[in-house]
Amino acid sequence: MTDEIFKEYEEKLPKLIIDEIKANLPEKADAAKVRKILEAVHAEYEKSKLDAGECVGLLSAQSIGEQGTQATLDTFHFSGVSEMNVTMGLPRIIEILDARKTISTPMMEIYLNAPYNQKENVKKQALLVKEIKLKDVATEFLVNIADMIIKVDIDEQKLKDLDLTLANLSKTLSKAMKSLKIKQDTVSIIAKLEDKDANLNSLYKLKEKLKETHISGIKGVTQVLPVKRGSEYIVLTAGSNLKAVLALEWVDKERTTSNDIYEIAATLGIEAARETIIDELLKVIKAQGLKIDIRHLMIISDTMCVSGAIKGITRYGVVNEKSSVLARASFETPIKHIMRASLVGEEDKLHSVIENVMLNQVVPLGTGMPVLKAKKKE
């Protein structure tokens, strides 16, 4: 009985809404009631549809822009408290919308598989992720100018904590630093510079380079922090390397994520990147206590990702993709656009706002949409 009514509305309402109604329907709702509910839902659905000629893009820009003026320009610091220092606020929004290749605070949220996500295991797993450099396990770097030698004293306890030995440490080092002769002492490593014209300065530079040499863990992850999320423990990291993390078998591949949009696009694809843009924007907006409808963010994310690659809201990004020469030229670098257009004989259809304002023509939006149509008598 009710199924027939639902079938009737299948074309009028999206499947998602119908499923939701079905799931929430009271047991003893009769046909008349069901019809009434569907009618009300349908009316609401039609009401929330956009009118033809509504300029959604500009409304999104205004909806975010107006709220943005309320946002604090500063980033809040969670000094000392469980969370990490992440760029938030306006700087982060700019970073996302500009689609910056290198972001100021890349970070990951690593979810762990069942046995590892408990309190007693999470610390050990976290340490496996953290990138260890030579300076982290060394106590002192001593420079001997006379023999052109750098002596690195190693903290054995730290080495032990990381499941490393002096032997394989010197092995990794000699692999990484080809110009050095690495020798192993009881509690130290001696690196000899074999270059004949080496001087104090080059030795000094080498010392700095040696400090930064990668030893273990995942490259780029500078900090790790186990945090409780609901009933499980997850690992927050400063620095992001999603591809390497997802390769670890004890990581939950479905929920682990990064805030580096380009990394997401490279490892998980453009659809994931689109979701990440929305999520990251929402995070900032929520933290600032602003109320911006998610659909505004969706349309922005869509325009940024629609070409298949991430395009920022900059002159090199989406503005470059605009179909109108005049619109592009009016934004930035007009000479470049006019030259290119004149070389290929580009055509401007005057479909958008700025071109029509430039020509003093009616913008095809709102009251500019209706057009009089009359049939000519043959």
Place this chain on the structure above:
Amino acid sequence: MADVYLNNKFVGTVENPQEFRQSLIEERRKGAIDKNMNVYHNADSNEVWIENSKGRVRRPLIVVKYGQPLLTDKHIQQLQKNEINWSDLVNQGVAEYLDAMEEENALVAFYEHELTKDHTHLEVSPIAMLGLISSLVPFSNHAPAARINAGSKTQKQAQGIYAANYAVRMDMDVNILHTPQKPIVNTIMHELSDYNNHPAGQNVVVAIMSYKGYNMEDAIIINKGSVDRGFARSTYYRPSLAEELRYAGGLTDEISVPDKEIKGYRSEKDYRLLEADGIIYPEAQIAESDVIIGKTSPPRFLSGADEYSLTSNVRRESSLAAAHGEQGIIDFVTVTESEEGNKLVQVRVRDQRIPEIGDKFTSRHGQKGVVGLIVSESDMPFTSSGIVPDLIFSPHSLPTRMTISHLLELLAGKVGALSGRYVDGTTFSSEPEEKLRQELLSLGFRENGVETMYNGETGEQMEARIFIGDMYYMKLKHMVANKIHSRARGPIQLLTRQPTEGRAKEGGLRLGEMEKDTFVSHGASMLLKERFDSDKTLVPVCENCGMFAIHNEYKKKSYCPMCGDNVEISYVEIAYAFKLMLDELKALGIYPKLMLRTKY
């Protein structure tokens, strides 16, 4: 082992960085090393940084040893007797200058009684952390830093007496406050900086309340009676100058009453105020477009051939006249010579400025606002003792800005006014609030400064008691008379045919990029088009080649210069600026083709 850097360059290592730093400082205090050297030891990275480059901001501190300042009573006596001065103290190593880096190694005591044996320095005075104008804000230790900043910034714009010889000076944009007063609530800096000899504000009675909503958004209400009695009255001076410039061929400008034959002659009425020498007389009342200095210049474009011919020898008008909306009285006229020896005439116009709606006022706490309404004295609220406030300040300006100093000044000002004395509001060492409250109580008022007030229009008693007292208020140099501007129609630019820009040129009010967006997001396309119609033109376009055609009105004929007259020519309405752009593209060798299509 610590690395040592001299001016950001690695120079070597030292075994004991602490000792090394200390010895450098000792040598500096002795004078063996230059006083400009600063040294910093970074314990985290174990590095010593020595700086003696220029461009570092440094501040003075008194040196402390074993918990005792090196500055002794003997020094102070000598200073008072003028036997020694500050640089002697620096040379003796009693005081020294630290830069931002060395400050990191210093432990500075605020007051002498706070000194312990760990301290390395003592502050000269707590107010030394403030600048000259910041320290003119009373009770500024009771307000957020941002407000003190704003307060000192607006104080710089206050009207006062900028120079004692202003009457014989020819400065641009001068405002002179008629009756400046010393502030009742002052700081030590008012005395030290000679502020009291050239004050820039007036002490007024301020009530903190709202008044019919005319003081919302930071506006203030002022009393018409106070205005009539001369509150915030000032004079605005603006000089005009004309010089008899010399040109090639022995031609010069001439300051005189212009001849009627001249090119660009205004009208006889405009020249009526000029005397025989072509200069206006002092105390003449001028209004818009009245000529102040009559001047003629030689013809503009003189080619070699007609330099001496009579036909083109028409001089052109280049007089100086009162600008659009300007009025006043001629104050002062000088005739001198410029550096090049040309005749130079300077005329100063004076205009009395009585406070009006829109003039900007501020207290010393960054609480600036414009006059929202001038209320006649009889309609102003009054206290039970008959006091009528000069100014009404909105209570809504206080919670978010947290300028407690503003409230304290009001209270202190009340005490000062009632007891006939000045109140010290110096930052960190002001008279305590509790003492001021007690004094106010002993003067027969409520100790918290509130009073029962009555509605000036109905005489009804107000339900709430109103916080009322005396404050120092300043009239800022931003006055509506210099800024008011509107336009319905007016001049356009020659090149683009768009309205001119700016008040001086009677320009239009720009409907900018973001304002345009609001039209679009409302879907008001037709309204948007109408707003940008100011430079619309009708142009003939050849449908064949898509370029502008020619319309010959005399022959009532249109033709295309390229395709001839046997083509379809349509008239299109476009912005003149766009037509101009297409012309410029053509000049660049780009062919912009218009493809016409019926829109409706």
